[in-house]
Amino acid sequence: MRGKKEKKGFSRRKFVVRSAVGVGVLLGTTWVTSPLWRRALADKVDKADPIYLGNTKDPVMWFYISNEGRVTLHSPKVEMGQGALTGLVQIAADELGVPIEHMDVVHAESMSGNLDQFSTGGSTTVSGLWQPLRELAATMREMLRMEAAKQMQVSADTLKVDNGTVSGNGRTLTFGEIVAHVEEWTIPKDAPLRDISEYQYVGKPVPRVDLEDKVMGAPIFGMDASLPGMLYGAVVRPTKIGARFVDANTMETVLMPGVVKVVKEKDFVGVVAETQLQAEMAKRTIKVKWETDRNWQTRDIEEMILVGKGKPIVIQKQGNSKRLLRNASEVITAEYKSPIGAHAQIEPNGAVAEVREDYAKVILSTQVVRLTRNEVADRLGLKKDQVNIVPTYLGGGFGRRLHTPHAMQAAVMARVVGKPVKYFFDRQEEFQHDTFRPPTHHVLKAVLSEDGMIEAMEHNVSSGDVMFGSPIIPDILQSILGSDAGAWRGGMIQYGAIPHHRAISWRVKLPFATSWWRSLGLLANTFAIESFMDELALKAGKDPVQFRLDHIQDDVRGFRLKEVIKAAAEKAGFMDEVHNGRAMGFAASTDANTPVAHVAEVSVEGKQIKVHKVTCAIDPGLAVNPDQVRAQCEGCVIMGMSAAMFEKMEVVDGSLRPTMYGPYKMALMKHAPKEIDVVILENDDVPGAVGEPPLGPIGAAIANAVYRLTGKRLREMPLTLEG
C-alpha cells in the first residue's frame, strides 16, 4: 500500500495555498517591474505549485448523491484526454468512502455555479485539485455521517463511513437511504482527511471512467451536440494574415438552397441554413472584400523572431556569466530554431447555441467555461447568470480551446434566426485560424573549464507570445511579470551547479495569433538547451548522462532530476555508441516541478530518421493513476516527436499553410516507436504535473541520437536529413 512504501523523496503538505501571483499583486507594480523582482517572480512562477481558483467550500455543489446511492461528481475541470476526470473520481471515491463503481462524473455547467475561475490546462487538474477535492469529499463524508447519526439517533462518533454506507451499533444506512431523508445538511467545522495509506483507488491503475463511452462511440463531444429544430451556421473567415473586413456581397447567398438567413455583424459575416452542406455551399457564395497591408512570408517571420530583435528580459541569473563569456578564450555557441506549430486537434472548434430573450445556452468543447460564459453574456447583452455554458468532452484541447469566441458567433446566429444553431470550423479554417505555437530562435553560449566542466552558460530564447495577449491572463499580471512565462517555459537552465548562468527571454509580437500549445515553450526550449548540453558533453569528451548529473545542484529539485536521469539511463541500458545501426540520444527537462528524462533509440535509413524505442522516466510525485501517467508519457512522446520531426506551418503570400492533414505532416502509426518504456518515480508525496512534462525532452533526445549516427547536428525542428 501507498504510504507504507519506502520513499527516498520528500514530504510536504500543501495545506496552505501559495500563490506567486498573489504576492506580486500585493507588492504593487512599481516594485516588481525592477529586473531583480521580475527575476524573482519568474523563478516563483517556474516553481509554483498549482492553485485552484473556484469553489472549495461547498461540497453540495460538487457531489450529487441519488436516492440509489450513486455519487455524481460535478467537475469544474474538463476532460481533454489526459484522464484527469478519472483521477478526480479516484480521489473523491477514496475520501468519501464509496466504491468507485458507484461514482459518476459530469462536467459542471456554468449555471451550476461550480465554476473554475480560470481554465483547464497547464497539467494542473489533478495536482491543483488534490487538496481541495480531498477536503470537499471529506466534508461531504462527515455531513453524511452526521446526518446518519441524526437519523439513527446515535452519536456520530460511533459511526464509520465505508463502502457507500454509514454503519455502527449494528445498523447500516446506505448513502442513498441517508440522502432520501435529509432535511438540512449540517456542515461540520472540521473534516479530517483519511490517511493516504487507507486509500484504495489512488495509486492504482484504475480504468478510465470514460473508457466505455469512448470505445462504444457515445455522443459525448461538443461536435455531437444537437438541439431540437437546430439549424447550421457557417462564418466567412479571411485567408490572409492581418486582413480587415471591408464589405460583403451576399446577393447570391440569399438565393442558395436551404438558406434561412445571412447574418451580417460588425465583426463577421455568416449564413444559417437548414443543413450543414447547405451552409457550407452558401458560405462560398459570400463575396467578402478584405484589406491587407502586407503579404507576409515565412522569411519575414524568421527574421522577426531572431534573438536581438525583440524585447529582452532576464528571467534567470546566477553568478556573472556575462563577464566570463567576455573574457573566455573560447566560447562555444550554437543556434537552434523551431517552427510555427498547429494544434491540429481532431475535433474542430464549434458550438451549439440556443438563445431566448433572457437566457442563452451554449454547448461546446472548451477549456474556459467562465470566459466563454462572460463573452457570450457580454455579446448578447445578457447577465452572466442568464447564460449557461454546457461543457462537453473535448476531442483534444492542447491549449487550442483556451479561448472559444466562436461560442459568441453561434449565439449571435441563433438569436438572429430564433432557433438553435450549430456552427463549427471546417478543417481549412481550423488550420488557418489556429492560435499557433509560436516559432522560436535560441542562441546558446558556454565556456568550458579545462577539466571539461561548464563554467558559464547562457540561453537566449526569442519567441512569439504564448500567454501574453491571452484573455485568461489579466493585463496587470502581464505587466508585472514583464516576460512571457509561457514562451520561456522550460527555458531556464536546470543545471544549477553551473556557477555562472543566465536565461534571457526575448519577446516578439507576430502579426498572427500565437498562444498556448501543449507544454508551451517547453518542447522548443528543451530541444535547444538539451541539444546544446549534448554538444558540450561531446566537446568535453564526457558521457552525456554523467555530464548532466555533474552539473545538477544538490537540492530537492536537483535530487529529483538526477533520479529520473539515472532511472532512464539504467532502464534503457544507455550506451554512448552506435550499436547494430542504432544510437541512443539522451535528454531531460523539468517542467512544472516534474522532471522527465528520455532515451531515444534511433536509426537512419537513407535520409529517414526512425525512432524505434523511447525510454521515459518521470517523477510526477504521487502517481494517482500510474496507468494514465504511462499513457501520458506515451502520448507526449508521440505528439512531441510528431512536432519535432514533421510539423511546420509556413507563411506563403500572407496565408498560413498548409491547411490539411497530410500536407501538414504529422506522425502516423508507422512513425510511432514500437516500444515506449515508462519508469515512474514518486519522489514527492503529492501529485504533480503529468500531461505536458514528458513532451519536453523528445526533440533533443532524437537529435542527439541522429548526431551519433550521422555526425550531423540538427539544430532546427522539424528534424530532417533531407535537403
Next chain:
Amino acid sequence: MKMKLEINGSQYEVDTDRNMPLLLVIRDMLDLKGTKYGCGRAACGSCTLLVDGEAVRSCSYPVSLAEGRQITTIEGLSENGQRHPVQQAWIEEIVPQCGYCQPGFMMATVALLNKIPDPTDEDIDQNILNVCRCGTYFRMRKAIHRAAELNKSNI
C-alpha cells in the same frame, strides 16, 4: 431524392441530395454520432466506417454510392450488448485519450482484420493511416494484435 440505406442491420429511408456526404447523412439526419467529422477531405480517417466490410472515409463518400450496400458504424459493432473483439481489445489496452479519433481507428481495424486476420506490425503500418493527435498509436498497435488474438479464440 429518396434513398434506402441499410445501417447496422436497420433500414432507413432518407430524402437528400445524391452527393450529400454519407457522414453528414449519418450524423445529422440519422443522429448516429459515433462516426466523427475531423477534416471533411478524406485526410484524417475519423469518419471511417464500413461499406460491405470495407473501410470507407464517409466524409468524402457520396450517400448514393452506399445505396443497397451494408453500412456498419461504430454503433453497430457490438451485438446484443456484446462488445466486438476490437472494442474489447481497446478496453483491455485502455487505448483512448481524448477519444475523438478512436471510432475511426476501430473501424479501420475491423476492416484490416477482415482482410488480414493476423496482421504483422508491417501490415498495421501500411493499413492504418488515420491520424490520432493524442498519440495513442502505441496502445492501438497492442490493441490491434490483441483483437486478432481475441478473434482467433472466438472461432
